[in-house]
Amino acid sequence: LQMTEPENSCSVTSSGQSSKGIWVLAEVENNELAPVTKELLGKAVELSTKLHQDVEVVLVGREVVSLAPCLIAYGAKRVHVVENELFASFIEENYARAVVELVGKHNPEILLVGATLRGRGLSARIASLLQTGLTADCTELDIDSETGLLHQIRPAFGGNLMATIVTPDRRPQMASVRPGIMKAIIPDASAEGEIIRHDFSAFEGDNRIRLISEITEAISEESLSNSKIIIGVGRGVKNKETVAQIHRWAERLGAVVAGSRAAVEAGLIDARMQVGQTGHTIAPDLYIAIGISGQIQHTAAITGAKKIIAINPDRTAPIFNVADYGWNTSVEEALPQLTNGWL
């Protein structure tokens, strides 16, 4: 396919190379686009109107080209498709090498990645290979109208302040963005864009890494990124029987059960489902915190939730400061009422 260069602005890095384009790294789960990819595209489209540069997507995988029209419908002007058998399984080193190779050829101005379980490690590896900066876990992005720099905004110091970070002299300007925060645009099936298939048939993976087997577990950390309802279990829930009841209730609600670090340490919740500063950041429609006191290390990671309900018998618990609705009672009192006796 022939590429025509749009008459857009571009910047020149310290190395003298011009950089152009707002790139989004697509994430594919079970042959479908991860919701965060559509969200990133929504933000990239907004940034592109301020920066006057096109939105482009890197799509890496095995037989993923069929997803390219969907990316165009969500705002991509160009989709760079990289296919190879080696990308059938997610091996971070291989994905990073492929992206770095493409970025090296095209020199985008900005590269956005979802701050998902995969994206967090992958974005750091790509930034390190490209020797550029990375702002991890952003909750907002904007363009500085004077300098044209990407403002990469994220909570810092346990959520006590919002930091704005810029990358003045390295390209691409890289940010990973929390899932569930940016808004996808309404897809336009008639939108036009280019699909560029790059020849990666001779791509050699990292030979230090060999995939022996893949085990799919019922518990998926990814579900924390996608779930609309999350129930957070805290130390106040106290015993595994009550946690089991909460799991049964969650199944009925279509919710995922996660927890505080204290609940993880008490053996009530799997460590992979920890929410907080040293766990996952979440942004569901509804977060129900049961027996969680609401220390800053926990609440900093739940502010993206649209609504928060807290259940705690301690009226002074700080969780009530961030909750939309509070129920001042114990889990033992609350659960039978919430489940109407069917547990």
Ligand code: FAD
């Ligand atoms: P607690 O603070 O012990 O609170 C339990 C609550 O349960 C109390 O408010 C109590 O009133 C209530 N309760 C008691 N009985 C009942 C009952 N019968 N029914 C209902 N409620 C009841 N924490 C995280 O969660 N995630 C992190 O990622 C994280 N990272 C950290 C990183 C650092 C560097 C540090 C220093 C700390 C971190 N913490 C993290 C720990 C954090 O500071 C808190 O210790 C932790 O969040 C407390 O968990 P909790 O609210 O479940 O327990």
